[in-house]
Amino acid sequence: MLSLLIEKELKSIVMSPKFVATFAICSILILLSIYIGINEYKSATSQFEAANELTQQEISEQSTWYSLYSRAIRKPEPMQIFVSGLAYDIGRKTIVSQNRPINFVHSMYSDDPIFALFRIVDFSFIVSVVLTLFAILFTFDSISGEREKGTLKQIFSNPVPRAKYVLAKCIGSWLGLVVPILIPILIGIFLVIVMGIDLSGGDWSRLITLMGISLLLFSFFVVLGVLISASTRRSNMSFLVSLVAWILFVLIIPRAGILLAGQIMPVPGLAEVEGRTEAYSKDKWKAHYDKMEKIWIERSAMHEEEREPTDEELWSQLEEDDARRDSVENDIEDYRSRQIADLRRRQAMQRTLAFSLARISPVSAFQLAAMQLADTDVDMKDRYEDATKQYREDFINFIENKQEEEGVTSGMTISISSEGGIKIGRPSEGKTIDLSEMPEFVPPERSFASVFGSVATDFGLLSILTIVAFAGAFVRFVRYDVR
């Protein structure tokens, strides 16, 4: 009985003229999005490689340890072919040096704003906008439409249990829509391989999970359509209700949730935090120099009155001064990291709130999970900053060790004395520094297992919503007036 009903449902979907049209469009869009994704990924990769080469070249031309700098460059992920997420919004690179803070700048969109005007079309966009719409288009009249045509009355003149009927409706429409969608998806994945994109084992697991969660979202909208259809009497009413639900879920709630969180929990801008740090740093240095001035004056007074200092005394004085300067530097650095940590903490709170609000819509849950799977989520920036912080420490240690080994070589010295006037000393010409042991930046990587942990919540949420919608459709239909 069940299989008969499923077969009937399948036939009615596959045979309808709108099926051919929508199937063709979905296929074209899925393939187009993957094709664009591959192109964008390739251009991002070549840009990444070029940037790396240029950095290597710049580094190799440097001649002093003091001014040596390096860069951390964000590596494109192959999964961004399917889910571009924030890959093009977040800065691509930062300078890593002793005296500059980490700041990822030059996002693709800020370099080429023309691409920011309409943003990108990728697989996750097609799933969350186009496929959900089609799921609803095929199911909104599944119950109310049959009632209007009078076929519902006919069916229940036979001994068909309602439970089986509604189950068959859901399964039938699901099969009729999911199987055809799988075809362009598989061709798209094949395209990825043919166009020479190298996917690692982890990427494959991510890709398969992404497809799984896409189908889950699709299933939710199929069942939602049936639920709405079983809750309304006329098909044009069920259509309107479904469409409003779709607009809310896809276009409004995700954005509104984030904006609401932005209003409830405002976060200060980076420019403000930087300005505050600069002001703090200026105050500290001023206090330091005022104090040093006094100390120097005391010292010279002491020396004039008593005797010339010995080398040892001079040395210990220099060390004292160095220690004082270091402590000021450390103090400022601490202040800065406290400020940044505070900013990040507030951003994290804002994020938690925003995403909880946005997750009222299953589409947001899907998109957030998809970004996690592609490593193009909001936390990507923090991950890169953390990795770069680690790298910066290694890099500074390396420079300090080298300077200790070879003696300090600063860029330029200016000496002023009452006898010789002003003299500018230059670093020895043509001297190269040995960079073979310089640490290299390693982009952060997450194992599939740790990613899956954060995706599981959304997976669970979507499953629960689908089951609830199904139960709702079931309950509504059992009481449905089939006349």
Next chain:
Amino acid sequence: MLLTIIEKEIREIIGSSKFVLIFGSCAVLILLSFYVGAKNYKLNRIRYEAAQAENLRQFEGLTDWYSIQQHRIFLPPDPLATLVSGVSNDIGRTVEIEGRGEINPLGSRFSEDPIFAVFRFLDLEFVFGTILSLFAILMGYDAIAGEKERGTLRLSFANSVSRPVYILGKLIGSFIALAVPLLLAMAVGALLLPIMSVSLTGESWIRLISIGSIGLLYFGVFLTLSVFISSATERTSSAFLILLVVWISSALIIPRASVLIAGRTVDVPSVDEIAAKKNLYSRQLYGEDSEKMGSFVPENSEDFDAMIDEFNRFMGDLADERDRKMRELSERLNEERYNAQKRQEKLALNIARISPTTSFTLAATQLAGTSVEMKNRFKDEGEKYQRQYGDFIKEKTGSNPGGRMVVVRMSDEEGETPEAIDPTELPSFDFQQENLSASIDKSLPDAGVLVVFNLLFFAAAFAAFVRYDVR
């Protein structure tokens, strides 16, 4: 006769439950986008002022103008930019002014607060471009085919109604019935701005009204298109399906896909390449200069102050010369990139203009000052400010900023302490929008495209209906 038909159409639309539901959600969205825009603007304003205050605060207590470091200017928030965000959240907003050299705006909103980039903003451009076009389709898809299915079309033509008058009445009636409520919602939304104490200049009001008119024009394109498709099909379900496909491609796919694909066919030198060339040249110049520096011998080594002055002059001249050479190279490289970008823009956008949504977005962002050109505009304004700042510092200190050595001499005599500078004397950065008439001129071609679309679909609807089988 025409009037009766228009009246009938208006009554029919306004009385339908479909209208109530759809218009209700559109009105809520329009109001929400104004509300969110105003709120965001105020938040941005607070941030902007805080950043400015922190910037000035760091100079407090300084006693000489050339000790100013890390002087920053910021892109000021604009209420129109929060309503039609365009690229305003994607471009760098903060510039460090060093007094010489090329400026480099960094720190885009989306890069700093990626959370807002996840789903982007709910702005007026989105509501019009995506939602209202869908609204137009929903209200127009059954205009003819639906009446036919219900049999009312046959009834109408049992009377002596001429077809041209009927279709004209349909189009005018549905446009009035839908546009007037939308205008009301927009007017209420716009009223929210002064109520929430967001003040717009007269010029901004004109811009906002123009954006609204372009929006209505765009709405008209989808409405006439819907009536056209409706009178070219027999059944409402196929009319709707066709329109939905057109909507998805026009509003969601064509603008994105064509800009990405066409844009990539034009080779634009990357920012990294250009930066590397500049770095290389700058180091080369510095290397040459450091030789000259090494052979610097002061003429006067008796008077310490005169010696420092001479030294600073020497260093300043070298820096000025380096600056000039760098500027030449930068200008050349930037121009190359700029020209390539223009070519890219032209190709990509012209292809994208197949879709009326592209034309609408381009015209609206042009009017709001948030078009693709915004980045270069901010950079130009920033450079203008940098020159102004350079002149100011020169006036105060006698030499160009940068390349100067500050000598701090200690003494134990309790001499007079030097007076602190007043940081508020610094010239303030005043971002000038493109002037109104230029913006309007630039948005006219796209407005023209929308008018042409309207006329085209109108004529098509007319032609299709004259031959329509009303039975």
